[in-house]
Amino acid sequence: MYRLAKASRKTRIFNAATVGIASVAAGGSCLLCAGRPAHAEPSNESSFSLPSFINSLPASPGYSIPSAAPAPAQAAAPAAASGPPNDLPRNDFPRTSAAGFDPEALERGVQMLREITSSLHANKVFDSLRKQEETRQAEEAARKAEFQAIQSEMEVRKQQVMYEEQRKLAQQKSQTEAQRARYEDELARKRMQAEHEGKRILNSELVKMQEESSMRQEQLRRQTEEQIQAQRHQTEKERAEIERETIRVRVMAEAEGRAHEAKLAEDVNRRMLIERASLEKDKWLAAINTTFGHIGGGLRAVLTDQDKLVVMIGGITALAAGVYTTREGARVIWSYIDRVLGQPSLIRESSRGKYPWSKWLTFKGLKSLFGNKEVQAAMKDGKGFGNVILHPALHKRIQHLAAATANTKFHQAPFRNMLFYGPPGTGKTMAAKELAMQSGLDYALMTGGDVAPLGSQAVTKIHELFNWAGKSKKGLLLFIDEADAFLCERNSNVMSESQRSALNALLYRTGDQSKDIVLVLATNRPSDLDSAVADRLDEVLEFPLPGEDERVKLLHLYLDKYIAQAGTPKSWKSGLWNRQEKIEIRNITNDVITEAARKMEGFSGREIAKTMASVQGAVYGSKNSVLDADLFREVIDYKVAEHQQRRKIATEGSA
Numbered sequence: 001m002y003r004l005a006k007a008s009r010k011t012r013i014f015n016a017a018t019v020g021i022a023s024v025a026a027g028g029s030c031l032l033c034a035g036r037p038a039h040a041e042p043s044n045e046s047s048f049s050l051p052s053f054i055n056s057l058p059a060s061p062g063y064s065i066p067s068a069a070p071a072p073a074q075a076a077a078p079a080a081a082s083g084p085p086n087d088l089p090r091n092d093f094p095r096t097s098a099a100g101f102d103p104e105a106l107e108r109g110v111q112m113l114r115e116i117t118s119s120l121h122a123n124k125v126f127d128s129l130r131k132q133e134e135t136r137q138a139e140e141a142a143r144k145a146e147f148q149a150i151q152s153e154m155e156v157r158k159q160q161v162m163y164e165e166q167r168k169l170a171q172q173k174s175q176t177e178a179q180r181a182r183y184e185d186e187l188a189r190k191r192m193q194a195e196h197e198g199k200r201i202l203n204s205e206l207v208k209m210q211e212e213s214s215m216r217q218e219q220l221r222r223q224t225e226e227q228i229q230a231q232r233h234q235t236e237k238e239r240a241e242i243e244r245e246t247i248r249v250r251v252m253a254e255a256e257g258r259a260h261e262a263k264l265a266e267d268v269n270r271r272m273l274i275e276r277a278s279l280e281k282d283k284w285l286a287a288i289n290t291t292f293g294h295i296g297g298g299l300r301a302v303l304t305d306q307d308k309l310v311v312m313i314g315g316i317t318a319l320a321a322g323v324y325t326t327r328e329g330a331r332v333i334w335s336y337i338d339r340v341l342g343q344p345s346l347i348r349e350s351s352r353g354k355y356p357w358s359k360w361l362t363f364k365g366l367k368s369l370f371g372n373k374e375v376q377a378a379m380k381d382g383k384g385f386g387n388v389i390l391h392p393a394l395h396k397r398i399q400h401l402a403a404a405t406a407n408t409k410f411h412q413a414p415f416r417n418m419l420f421y422g423p424p425g426t427g428k429t430m431a432a433k434e435l436a437m438q439s440g441l442d443y444a445l446m447t448g449g450d451v452a453p454l455g456s457q458a459v460t461k462i463h464e465l466f467n468w469a470g471k472s473k474k475g476l477l478l479f480i481d482e483a484d485a486f487l488c489e490r491n492s493n494v495m496s497e498s499q500r501s502a503l504n505a506l507l508y509r510t511g512d513q514s515k516d517i518v519l520v521l522a523t524n525r526p527s528d529l530d531s532a533v534a535d536r537l538d539e540v541l542e543f544p545l546p547g548e549d550e551r552v553k554l555l556h557l558y559l560d561k562y563i564a565q566a567g568t569p570k571s572w573k574s575g576l577w578n579r580q581e582k583i584e585i586r587n588i589t590n591d592v593i594t595e596a597a598r599k600m601e602g603f604s605g606r607e608i609a610k611t612m613a614s615v616q617g618a619v620y621g622s623k624n625s626v627l628d629a630d631l632f633r634e635v636i637d638y639k640v641a642e643h644q645q646r647r648k649i650a651t652e653g654s655a
């Protein structure tokens, strides 16, 4: 019994010690683990026996348990259960094992347990301690549940945070993806743009290269064509030269043969002619005698018979009246037709012909109707104005004007009026005609001097002229030569009233730009023109006296025209068959021509043409129709002296 009581007491002490240890652990550390964190789980009551543990403690001097505890240690038990570790007795010299374990707390716990065991109120203390322990465990369980709730809440929050983080991450990822797609898209677009730009530049360079190559090819083709043309031209020229020479030789041979034949047959012919003439005379005499015999018989019969006489007189009178009436009627009708369809009297020369049907009646007119092939060919070659020799710059300008006028007509634009001025005989009229032909227009030529004699009729005639000019389908170039004669300054005293009216009529008709008429004025005194007339002019061209180069060309032109081509076919003139002899040219070299051109300084084109006509005259005046260098020089020297004399007289007259 005693042993049982002792054992139960020991068990209680153990429990109390356990509680005490647990209290110590609640204070921050258990007695077994002093200096280390308290155990989370309470120790198993049955697995460990404190008294046996105490008894089994070694009695080594280092682990000796004090036999008596100091008085304050009794109160320390409850304090140890709940109080802070600061209330524990100080241990200024802690004893530790080699493994670092400090058994002091354990010793104190054992001491306390011993005190409790020895106390009279041990049971109560242990009960209260158990209750406290249970309460504490309940609290602990509640805290644990709370802790678990908090932990699960934490878990939920953690999940939420994780979800939020993932969502943000996904969002960020999608943003990054979108940004990356945008960036890639932009890069792709830029790359495409760059490629496109590159292709465009490449294409434009290709096009440029193609253009350049086609231009080069075109230039090459043109050059080749020009060379071919030049060669062809040269060949044609040479062939023409050979043909001309052949014809000349043949004609000369024929002429010589014919002259010889004629001489042989002359006597025979004369005899035959005399015989034929006497036969003709007899025939005519017989016919006249017979006719007069019949007339005499008839007259006798009429005069003896009165009725026949009356009938004859009546018939003759009726015939005379009929003839007169018909003639006057025809004259009236013709004057009406002339007024309506005819060319105005002011026109001296025109490509249109006097009447609309005139072109059908002449070879030249017919030729112009179907297009003048020579002019067209000259235009094609760019060698128009073949017979007009001008300074190269002036020549070029007139050609440009011809082309521009042709285009103007083609595009139905208004024409440009022109003024040609310069010394007399420098080719103004010729250039105007050529200009009209090359631009495909009709031309009409009038002289300013023809207006003054018309008096009061002048205004009507000017209007008539412009009405007629406006009817041309092709357009008409109206050339007024000596324009200063009637278009001079209106304030001048020499101008008559009718002339002034005529000028006003012309100003009225040319006030607007015309689509039908190109007005070309020619004058030697441009300063005399009325200011209103000058205002109507768009192009002003000066025709100077020919320079040395032009004089050489003019001499060649007229040498060919008046000498080389002279005396070709038989021509019927004034009821006679005329035949000019051919002229033989000897030793007229380029040097001779150039020498003559040098001497003829100050000559106009007309004077040069006339000089060559004089050379022709001199040749025909000689015995053998041969032009050699001596005869040529003689005529030129004579003409140069004459020219200088004329100039001297003119200078003296003006002084």
Ligand SMILES: Nc1ncnc2c1ncn2[C@@H]1O[C@H](COP(=O)(O)OP(=O)(O)OP(=O)(O)O)[C@@H](O)[C@H]1O
Binding pocket: 387, 388, 389, 390, 423, 424, 425, 426, 427, 428, 429, 430, 431, 481, 482, 522, 523, 524, 543, 554, 604, 605, 606, 607, 609
């Ligand atoms: N540049 C030239 N080229 C060829 N021949 C010319 C040239 N200039 C004048 N002639 C000759 O002189 C003649 C008169 O020429 P044209 O009538 O064209 O001169 P113009 O300047 O109109 O003279 P004007 O002022 O006296 O009317 C022509 O028929 C031609 O034979």
